[in-house]
Amino acid sequence: MTSYVEAVSGLRPKIRRAIIMLQDIVMVLIAMVLSLVLSRSNLSFDTFSPTGLAFWASIVVLSHLLFRYCGLYNTVWRFASTPDFFNILKGCATLTVLLYSASLAFRAFQPVIGLNERQFIVFFLVSFTIISAPRLYYRFLRDGASWRILGRGTNNKLVKQALFIGRLSEADVIIRFTRTAQPAEYAIAGIMAIESEARRGTRIQGVPVVALRPRLVEVLEEYAKGTENLDLLIFGNGAEREIEEYSELVRVARHSGIAVVQFSGFSELGQGGKLVLDAVEMETILRRSTVPPDIERIGAFVGGKRVLVTGGAGSIGRILVKRSLELGAEAVLVADISEFGIFQLDQSIEEKDHDRLKCRIIDVTDRRQMTRVVSEFKPAIIFHAAALKHVPLLEENWESAIQTNIFGTLACAEVAAKCGVPQFLLISSDKAVDPTSVLGITKRAAEQIVSSLHGTHATGLGGRRSGTKFIAVRFGNVFGSNGSVATIFQAQIEAGGPVTITDRRMTRYFMTVAEAVDLVIMSAADSERREGKDDYAIYMLDMGKPVPILEVAETMIRMAGKSPYSDIPIRFTGIRPGEKLHETLQGENEEIVKLDIAKIFGLRTDVVEWPRIQAALTMLQVAMRDQDKAAALAVLAGLYQAEKPIEGARQETRPKTVGQVG
Secondary structure (H helix, E strand, O other): OHHHHHHHHOOOHHHHHHHHHHHHHHHHHHHHHHHHHHOOOOOOOOOOOHHHHHHHHHHHHHHHHHHHHOOOOOOOHHHOOHHHHHHHHHHHHHHHHHHHHHHHHHHHHOOOOOOOHHHHHHHHHHHHHHHHHHHHHHHHHHHHHHHHHHOOOOOOOOOEEEEEEEOHHHHHHHHHHHHHOOOOOEEEEEEEEOOOOOOOOOEEOOEEEEEEOOOHHHHHHHHHHHOOOOOEEEEOOOHHHHOOOHHHHHHHHHHOOOEEEEEEEEEOOOOOOEEEEEEOOHHHHOOOOOOOOOHHHHHHHHOOOEEEEEOOOOHHHHHHHHHHHHOOOOEEEEEEOOHHHHHHHHHHOOHHHHHHEEEEEOOOOOHHHHHHHHHHHOOOEEEEOOOOOOHHHHHHOHHHHHHHHHHHHHHHHHHHHHOOOOEEEEEOOHHHOOOOOHHHHHHHHHHHHHHHHHHHOOEOHHHOEOOOEEEEEEOOEEEOOOOOHHHHHHHHHHOOOOEEEOOOOOEEOEEEHHHHHHHHHHHHHHHHOOOHHHOOOEEEEOOOOOEEHHHHHHHHHHHOOOOEOOOEOEEEOOOOOOOOOOOOOOOOOOEEEEOOOOOEEEEEOOOOOHHHHHHHHHHHHHHHHOOOHHHHHHHHHHHHOOOOOOOOHHHOOOOHHHHOOO
16 A cells, blocks of 8 residues: 555645546546446447447547546545545536536437436436545555544644654654653654654554655645645654755745644653754854764863853853853853843853852953953853944944953953963854944954964963963854844834845854854863964864855745735835955955864964054054044054054054944
8 A cells, every 4th residue: 555655645736636537537438438337328329339439529628628627636635535535526516517517408409318317317326436545545555644633523632733844763762752641642643754764654653754865845845735724734753854844845835834843852750741843043043064062072072160241141151151161060150241141141041050150240351350250250161252243333432342352352362361361262253254334344353363363373461471372253143142033033023014124145154052152162162172284273163155145035924924025015225334245264365274173163373463453453442442443443554454563553544344334
């Protein structure tokens, strides 16, 4: 039976449809013969005479046209339900009436012996039965136990009917668990398997495998169209990394009103346990091709260490904190100026980890407070994630950007060197490459500070050389972070639109925050063991291909079950000051070095000597004191273009890359 199902399902849709049409014609002819036999009627002409052949041909053409008109070939067999069988009933009844009317008209011109009304009644019953039967039989072979999707008894209305997409081993565990759980919450009606060795029609505890790759999307569309009783689509753990069509499957489900969740384990086992099903967020839908993190390596690096995260209440910092706790850090200290942000972080940490979490409300530019905190906590690594990052906002608030992004980095780095912290890691940005904004040029300056300190190993107070390893990790947008396009678009969609985009051509690199954090930690682990010429000050994450912002907006609108432009309008507002159409991760004078770690590269780049940086920072302080934005940007541009002399920077006009800042 399985081979029959596979053979039929494997045919191209057009070929399948043609076979179905031919089958229906044959069934009509068989029904005509059976009706004559069963009703004991006789034709008054020879079956194979010219008149007889014309009669059969007329029935063939008439029945085919009628069945097409009644919509018999617009239905997916697997979901042939009451309205679809009514179409067959309507088609057979109409055909019977037309044939009977034709016989009455024919009798008016020529008497017909042996043909009576009983024959037409029997024809109607037989034709409806034998045309419906193959559809029912195929559906039974194809879906079997999953028929319960199409109807529920009065006693199980609260049980959610679900399709599972993932590995058969996980499906087996989930099906077993859902059948024994009390009270029952979910019923797995079908499995969409992702293993290459799986076979359609295979049953796991009676539940059929209804789809295999690469037909997952096609089959889900059929389910979505064919039934209104499917509640849930459950992805297996890690499915977003294994299924290329992941985002399209989510789109189809959500557009059809089917909730989408992801299996991540069980909770309260032995105590009336239940499935842990996580909501599928946008960051996993618009994903890049990812690789599983090397948990053993990053766990060995972080485990047992004391970790300090500046900006720990922010989007990236928060995940760095949680990940460090998960990986077994001895203690994690959060340094952030946002009281509310720290409160939210504290509320989100599991109770078992609270003893290892320390929080300090502190400005990272306050060198005295930072020195006290670092000397007391004695971290083995500082993740410096504190930064201001909103491009248009920082064009007006340039002083705050310089103070936090440059002097805050300088203060934290020098405190790390003074207190002998083994490792200091700066979270950088793709906007530091060929910067055209205040954000970009301040992040570039922060990179230069870290690169220079990396080269000199930082001379601390009293001429003592610190053993601190300084590195920066550069990557693009983190999807779903505070103030990112994802959060802005989501709010606009919920408000009914319009969704605003600066330019339809604009692209950005995107990465999920979870993946970015794991790769940041991996970069720190790799840096710890490097020395000499293979020791890199800047690491760059592989962000894949840039994604059009317009595509992000359209996808998010569809995810919300709406149609772009019709349900939710999209408005283009024009590029804002400091923005670029396309970001890059590598500068012209930078060389990318492939490492033995997936998704991470080393960068060889020009390093500005520390005395030059000190001179530029002194001049930058003067420009800030005078509130001279042009002079401040000129100093930073001169520092960025390392070949230019720093002297007289205040008299220089701004370079082209900074001229767009305004």
